Amino acid sequence: MSQGQPFGGDGVEGDDETRQRVQQFAREASAQVEQARMFLEDLNERVTAFVRERPGTALLGAVAVGWVLGKIASKASR
Numbered sequence: 001m002s003q004g005q006p007f008g009g010d011g012v013e014g015d016d017e018t019r020q021r022v023q024q025f026a027r028e029a030s031a032q033v034e035q036a037r038m039f040l041e042d043l044n045e046r047v048t049a050f051v052r053e054r055p056g057t058a059l060l061g062a063v064a065v066g067w068v069l070g071k072i073a074s075k076a077s078r
Contacts, residue, residue: 051058
C-alpha cells in the first residue's frame with residue numbers, strides 16, 4: 001500500500017470506482033428512504049381515518065395493546 005492511497009492501485013481508477021459506488025449507494029438509499037416516507041404517510045392517513053371513524057374501537061385497542069405490553073414487560077423484568 002502506498003502513502004495516501006489506502007485501497008491500493010495508482011489511486012485514480014480506485015477513486016473513480018469508489019466514487020461511483022458511493023454515488024450508486026446514495027441513489028439507492030435515497031429511493032428507499034422515499035419509499036419508506038410514502039409508506040409511512042399512507043399508514044398515518046389510514047390510522048388517522050380509522051381513529052376518526054371509530055374512536056371507541058381505537059381507544060379500546062390502545063388499552064388492550066398497552067395491557068399486553070405491560071404484561072410482557074413485567075415478565076421480562078423478573
